[in-house]
Amino acid sequence: MSAKQPRVVIFLLDCCREYWLPKTRRSGDQSVVGLHEMKAPSGTIIAFACAAGETISDRSSGTENGIFTKYLLKHITTPDIDIDIILRRVAKDVGKETSNKQEPFRVSSIREENICVVPS
Template sequence: MATGSKADTRSQPRRKLALVIGIDNYASGKILKNARNDACDMSSKLESIGFITNGPKLDLTYKQMEHTLVEFKHSIEEGDTVLFYFAGHGTQWEDQNFLIPRDDADIAVKGVKNRAILAQKLLDELTDRNPFVTIFLLDCCRLYYLRDRNLEQLRARGENLDTPKSSGLKEMHLSAGSLIAFACAPGAIANDWEGQRNGLFTKYLLQHIGTVNEDVRMILADVTHDAIILP
């Protein structure tokens, strides 16, 4: 797996850091089948190709996610290769992408902006550490219904209102030296592939990410091809 093209630093040894998060067991009952397996398998695969992962982080609450992300950001040194992988629920809210922690029942009370991780902000903070490259992998485009306390109060008074739901994630702004891959096209919903150990996106990511001396952009193109053609 080749991760960049800066000729002046290519021959220098470079640390490879990864943070892998997987959440299945959501407090709201929106349980996923593959996310923990995806995170465990991805962490093992990344370690096998030289990434430092410190193991997968599983079923994190909002506070635990915040603490884990702060620790990871502060561990990044200039010139590192950085990879962030998240498997779980994600949602688009007011034209922004959020990663949902395990204790998502709190979102109904405190709001998604206060109880979920803003993906663009996280990506920007990682790239602000001046890594060699930042690879941002999100396997979190499942259908997700948002709870809103104000709407629930109106519904309790007899109002006939639809529950807000995400329609997948939207495109994100790329800084120089960063790459993003979603489990599906912007606005679409991912295939959770029930009955299988891994979700469709992660299955093919695991197959291709260890390819020796292949640019990461080509690896992601291969993943996209196989996830569409060979499920």
């Protein structure tokens, strides 16, 4: 990516599902964890289906996608809307469907405005 020198890099991750850590020698038990916290390199936005260390529901009823992806697909094709606004709309819909049990999260080092995924 650095060779192409993009204006911004956007990562959209619907991957906060739970996974089991293997048994450790000390405790002997397994534990469920979500993804670890990440930092956004310069010019990057990273959007997650949920906050670091959290886990989420696997599927939205009537779809093969997770709830985050369901609403991402709904909003991502809206022309002339900044990616931050799109992600806020996604978070609002996800919160509504899950009674605020799932809260999408993002980290960003983007300083520019009007980063539109679908220009007019």
